[in-house]
Amino acid sequence: xxxAVNGEEVELYISPNRTLLEVLREELELTGTKESCGEGVCxxxxxxxxxxxxxxxxxxxxxxxGREITTVEGLGEQGRPDPIQQSxxxxxxxxxxxxxxxxxxxxxxLLKRNPTPNEEEIRRGISGNICRCTGYAKIVEAxxxxxxxxxxxxxxx
Amino acid sequence: xxxxxxxxxxxxxxxxxxxxxxxxVQFAADLKLPRMLVGKIKRSSLAHARILxxxxxxxxxxxxxxxxxxxxxxxxxxxxxxxxxxxxxxxPRDRVRYFGEEIAAVAxxxxxxxxxxxDLIDVDLEELPAVYDPIEAMASExxxxxxxxxxxxxxxxxxxxxxxxxxxxxxxxxxEDTFTAAEDDYFMGEPYAVVxxxxxxxxxxxxxxxxxxxxxxxPLSNALxxxxxxxxxxxxxxxxxxxxxxxxxxADYICALLSRKSGRPVKxxxxxxxxxxxxxxxxxxxxxxxTGVDREGKVLARDITCYMDGGAYSxxxxxxxxxxxxxxxxxxxxxxxxxxxxxxxxxxxxRGMIRMHGRxxxxxxxxxxxxxxxxxxIDPVTMRLRNARQAGExxxxxxxxxxxxxxxCIEKAALKSGWKEKYGNLPxxxxxxIGINSVQTGFPLGIRGxxxxxxxxxxxxxxxxxxxxxxxxxxNDNMLVQVVAEELxxxxxxxxxxxxxxxxxxxxxxxxxxxxxxxxxxAARLAAVDARNKLFDIAAKALEAxxxxxxxxxxxxxxxxxxxxxxxxxxxxxxxxxxxxPVSGEGHYAPKVxxxxxxxxxxxGQLSEAFSxxxxxxxxxxNPETGMVKALEVTAAQDCGFALNPxxxxxxxxxxxxxxxxxxxxxxHHFWDGGRCLNPTQLEYKVPLACDMPRINNIIVESLDPAGxxxxxxxxxxxxxxxxxxxxxxxxxxxxxxxxxxxxxxxKILKAIEEKNQGGR
Numbered sequence: 001x002x003x004a005v006n007g008e009e010v011e012l013y014i015s016p017n018r019t020l021l022e023v024l025r026e027e028l029e030l031t032g033t034k035e036s037c038g039e040g041v042c043x044x045x046x047x048x049x050x051x052x053x054x055x056x057x058x059x060x061x062x063x064x065x066g067r068e069i070t071t072v073e074g075l076g077e078q079g080r081p082d083p084i085q086q087s088x089x090x091x092x093x094x095x096x097x098x099x100x101x102x103x104x105x106x107x108x109x110l111l112k113r114n115p116t117p118n119e120e121e122i123r124r125g126i127s128g129n130i131c132r133c134t135g136y137a138k139i140v141e142a143x144x145x146x147x148x149x150x151x152x153x154x155x156x157x
Numbered sequence: 158x159x160x161x162x163x164x165x166x167x168x169x170x171x172x173x174x175x176x177x178x179x180x181x182v183q184f185a186a187d188l189k190l191p192r193m194l195v196g197k198i199k200r201s202s203l204a205h206a207r208i209l210x211x212x213x214x215x216x217x218x219x220x221x222x223x224x225x226x227x228x229x230x231x232x233x234x235x236x237x238x239x240x241x242x243x244x245x246x247x248x249p250r251d252r253v254r255y256f257g258e259e260i261a262a263v264a265x266x267x268x269x270x271x272x273x274x275x276d277l278i279d280v281d282l283e284e285l286p287a288v289y290d291p292i293e294a295m296a297s298e299x300x301x302x303x304x305x306x307x308x309x310x311x312x313x314x315x316x317x318x319x320x321x322x323x324x325x326x327x328x329x330x331x332x333e334d335t336f337t338a339a340e341d342d343y344f345m346g347e348p349y350a351v352v353x354x355x356x357x358x359x360x361x362x363x364x365x366x367x368x369x370x371x372x373x374x375x376p377l378s379n380a381l382x383x384x385x386x387x388x389x390x391x392x393x394x395x396x397x398x399x400x401x402x403x404x405x406x407x408a409d410y411i412c413a414l415l416s417r418k419s420g421r422p423v424k425x426x427x428x429x430x431x432x433x434x435x436x437x438x439x440x441x442x443x444x445x446x447x448t449g450v451d452r453e454g455k456v457l458a459r460d461i462t463c464y465m466d467g468g469a470y471s472x473x474x475x476x477x478x479x480x481x482x483x484x485x486x487x488x489x490x491x492x493x494x495x496x497x498x499x500x501x502x503x504x505x506x507x508r509g510m511i512r513m514h515g516r517x518x519x520x521x522x523x524x525x526x527x528x529x530x531x532x533x534x535i536d537p538v539t540m541r542l543r544n545a546r547q548a549g550e551x552x553x554x555x556x557x558x559x560x561x562x563x564x565x566c567i568e569k570a571a572l573k574s575g576w577k578e579k580y581g582n583l584p585x586x587x588x589x590x591i592g593i594n595s596v597q598t599g600f601p602l603g604i605r606g607x608x609x610x611x612x613x614x615x616x617x618x619x620x621x622x623x624x625x626x627x628x629x630x631x632x633n634d635n636m637l638v639q640v641v642a643e644e645l646x647x648x649x650x651x652x653x654x655x656x657x658x659x660x661x662x663x664x665x666x667x668x669x670x671x672x673x674x675x676x677x678x679x680a681a682r683l684a685a686v687d688a689r690n691k692l693f694d695i696a697a698k699a700l701e702a703x704x705x706x707x708x709x710x711x712x713x714x715x716x717x718x719x720x721x722x723x724x725x726x727x728x729x730x731x732x733x734x735x736x737x738x739p740v741s742g743e744g745h746y747a748p749k750v751x752x753x754x755x756x757x758x759x760x761x762g763q764l765s766e767a768f769s770x771x772x773x774x775x776x777x778x779x780n781p782e783t784g785m786v787k788a789l790e791v792t793a794a795q796d797c798g799f800a801l802n803p804x805x806x807x808x809x810x811x812x813x814x815x816x817x818x819x820x821x822x823x824x825x826h827h828f829w830d831g832g833r834c835l836n837p838t839q840l841e842y843k844v845p846l847a848c849d850m851p852r853i854n855n856i857i858v859e860s861l862d863p864a865g866x867x868x869x870x871x872x873x874x875x876x877x878x879x880x881x882x883x884x885x886x887x888x889x890x891x892x893x894x895x896x897x898x899x900x901x902x903x904x905k906i907l908k909a910i911e912e913k914n915q916g917g918r
Contacts, residue, residue, distance in 0.1 A: 031180070031183065034347075035186070035348070037429050037838060039839070041838075042346070072179065076179070081175065089170045089175060089178060092170065092171070092808050095630045096346060096629065096630025097177030097178075097630065098347045098397065100177050100178055101180045123848045123850075124847075124848055126847045127846045127847050129847075130344075130346070131346070132346050132397055132812075133397060133630050134808055134815075135808075135814050135816075136815070136845075136846075136850050137811040137853055138804075138807070138808055138811065139847070
């Protein structure tokens, strides 16, 4: 099969039962995308498929023929994180960090659909992603700061 | 408090967040080593059975299988947290005691082969009678689940202080109520995973989520019968613990055994089901509380009996049986109190410590206080203020409470939440409730109670801190960096960490007793002070000043009051190297606890050097048609001593409200068919989502503990527990009925409303 991952064309021979998540993690060694529940509930495996959030654990890799996949490794540039990544850092939206990659991809997808979501829309937009550490408050703050341009200088504020 | 901190007390972003938002950080399941095999575990299909025979020959013949292990491959060393609770085989030889217990394991070239090999292992089991209910288990005349525990009583903790008979006699109001709660679970983001390999010198290197690497290496060395220094637990990112992951897991041992037998690295990743059933979960509790109060609502006597369903093995049983009582004796004054806690064996998965352990216990104490207050015409906030712990007092079991801001927590939370205006005046089906709690900052842990830290200066003026502290996600690594950078006048980027590696890092008590900031933070601070003193000795000569007059800030050592007289920090470090006095620092801190205190045999004396206190107020709305609860606003106030980083402390509060209150009281519970857990996955075990969460007001109360680093002590956990109590009280307030079975699901709420309407209660 051939598809694009983080802007690069990839050609692979895989057995038809492999999930996109397995192919990303094992074949392409992109381990930023996580498996937590393995049944499409927790959102840890979320990637973007042509800009739309997708559960990679429930998706057969072969279905991705010709598609454009973005994983957390495709966000931002080396040494220059995407604004949403930076906002997660600045607002304490990361604790253990296991759900973070999937959460970021859902936020990216949300902001593509709706660049100025209100708080309720943000909460609904990330309700497919389970975070067990934060209670979501700082995540919502981090997203709000990016969409309203109110990103604060975290130090000393 | 000393003013002028550069980093301490500031909302600085965590140093470890960047690698997490980029996905670069590695968790155990992300590791990939050359020639690594996949390990899988064969589990019991019965809740209680004798193992008659295991035939692995067909599995061993399967192409791609590199090792198969059973109980016959073990040294037969049993595991127990305490010397007197060593009752568990990592791979049992003769008997399994719960559905899903480990029986055998394979290592193969890929997952498909490993799973196929599991099916080729023939296990001959003889089913034994099983018991799933703790009260039935206690009544059983045998055979018992463990022969040496009559009536299946695993642990009995008895505490009797003052004179409860006299206290009840003097009481003007007495109530007795029973509260129950089902098992709750961690559901950490990261499923359990372990990678093991042996190096060319026969040393075991092993990576797994843990709440204290030293707590893993020692039992592994015992079970594998190899010297401790050859077991190297390595640092790895950890996706949450919440009270779990403190004990050695059978998977750790089995992975090492498979690696030893195959001669290759092995990785085991638990399925979500295994991560629920085969790690630990919270205990189910039945708590009966009898309380006597005077006309003012002051508690004069309390008699508490609690039965905990412990599952098949002891685990942290003595601690688990004690902690729910200890939290309450810390939070509330009780001069006359009796406690009988029983942990009972059943043929169910093993139960351990969890963040809101004892929810039926704490919620029971608070709901009962509310009911008694109502009879006396005293409002819940006043009831709490009249019984709240104060600094300078002793708990019933003899712990001195050196710092306590509980009253301030209650008062500030009441003010912020608008308690006075709201209580009794809310529209129908709206309710408001308060809970208070207290949590330990460490336990007596014997030789592992203290933390040690070492600082090494690099020639560019940066430092490396070596510490046994582990970070499960709460920000312990960042705490260390913040402390050391503050003390040495460095930026956080100039402090490197080597932590949580048993080969290199010194002793540390681990994170599960809430002592990391207190012990590990103090040790790191003292190591930095030690290094700074050495730097000052060097600089004093160069500056012709008294070392005591020197200060270190922004990488400059200067004479206090004469900012022009300084030398750069880097220069002092290099002078030390030239003069043959290289700068390093050592610090250690062992909390002052009573080492003769023992959970069962001697439950008296100083339990913990410091205690945190929390008060949470929740406001909810109940839909009387559906029984659904909507949390509207939660106000969480905690005395954490001093907030080293308020942003991170708030994060602990908010996560605590989610897990303790929103999840813990509304949705989170396991349900069963005999010994089989029917909801071991995230589809059926409902944890809170972003859309469920209410607005949260955080109130940080700072009592400045005299021994804590900068005054800090435990942060967050007394919110997890008091949030559960607050939700329970708020729902009861909204529907006008006190619910006594947790969590408070819609079915239970509807039933209570219906019974009330029929005048049944």
